[in-house]
Amino acid sequence: MIKIQNIHKAYGELEILKDINLELDKGEVISIVGKSGAGKTTLLQIIGTLLGADQGRILINDTEVTNLKDKKLSKFRNEHIGFIFQFHNLLPEFTAIENVCIPAYIAGKSPSEAQKRAKELLEFLNLCGRITHKPSELSGGEQQRVAVARALINSPDVILADEPSGNLDTAHKVELHNLFFKLRDDFNQTFVIVTHDEQLASMSDRTIRLRDGVVVEDTRKEKQKPLS
Numbered sequence: 001m002i003k004i005q006n007i008h009k010a011y012g013e014l015e016i017l018k019d020i021n022l023e024l025d026k027g028e029v030i031s032i033v034g035k036s037g038a039g040k041t042t043l044l045q046i047i048g049t050l051l052g053a054d055q056g057r058i059l060i061n062d063t064e065v066t067n068l069k070d071k072k073l074s075k076f077r078n079e080h081i082g083f084i085f086q087f088h089n090l091l092p093e094f095t096a097i098e099n100v101c102i103p104a105y106i107a108g109k110s111p112s113e114a115q116k117r118a119k120e121l122l123e124f125l126n127l128c129g130r131i132t133h134k135p136s137e138l139s140g141g142e143q144q145r146v147a148v149a150r151a152l153i154n155s156p157d158v159i160l161a162d163e164p165s166g167n168l169d170t171a172h173k174v175e176l177h178n179l180f181f182k183l184r185d186d187f188n189q190t191f192v193i194v195t196h197d198e199q200l201a202s203m204s205d206r207t208i209r210l211r212d213g214v215v216v217e218d219t220r221k222e223k224q225k226p227l228s
Helices: 040-047 070-080 096-106 111-124 140-152 170-187 198-203
Strands: 002-011 014-024 029-033 055-060 081-085 158-162 191-194 206-211 214-220
Touching: 002 040, 014 040, 014 214, 029 040, 029 170, 029 198, 040 158, 040 191, 070 081, 081 140, 096 111, 096 140, 111 140, 140 158, 140 170, 170 191, 170 198
Parallel strands: 029 191, 029 206, 081 158, 158 191
Antiparallel strands: 002 014, 002 055, 206 214
């Protein structure tokens, strides 16, 4: 589903990524791990079209996103890629449902269509009683589930997550990790996750380890069941 071919990225003389080649399949939870400075977040941003590579190609469902110009690239990103960040990035003045609807509005969906889909997602994520609450009125785990709903609103091909559980306590971390696997199983959703969390990495269907901008390990496992 995602082909990463000969990706290089440098800042001045500092090489961040050195000839990265990967193929990522649909319906997998994939963890990208490695020490700080290994190039994990840079690779995630390039896959998500938030950052351009100096060399190489990214294809998502046979669309070469590295060739798209600004307006078409923004449209593709909004419709095909979902994002989850460590600190949620929810707009504080908006309610949960309003935050979830934003990508749908950007995609040109009507308010009624966007709100219907947002309510379905929030109910699926056990947040039906919290849809009119603002982020300050939600726990950290609830805020992150709202962020997951926002990432799902346009039914993206892939969700990219950068340290999604890094700001959560142990209980909410396990809850979020289990949610990723439930979404994989129920909706064949694909996740590519940058993480320092070895528990999540060990649960993932595939673990890609970077060191100094190079892939040094790429391990596939049998699909895991969520933690109880």
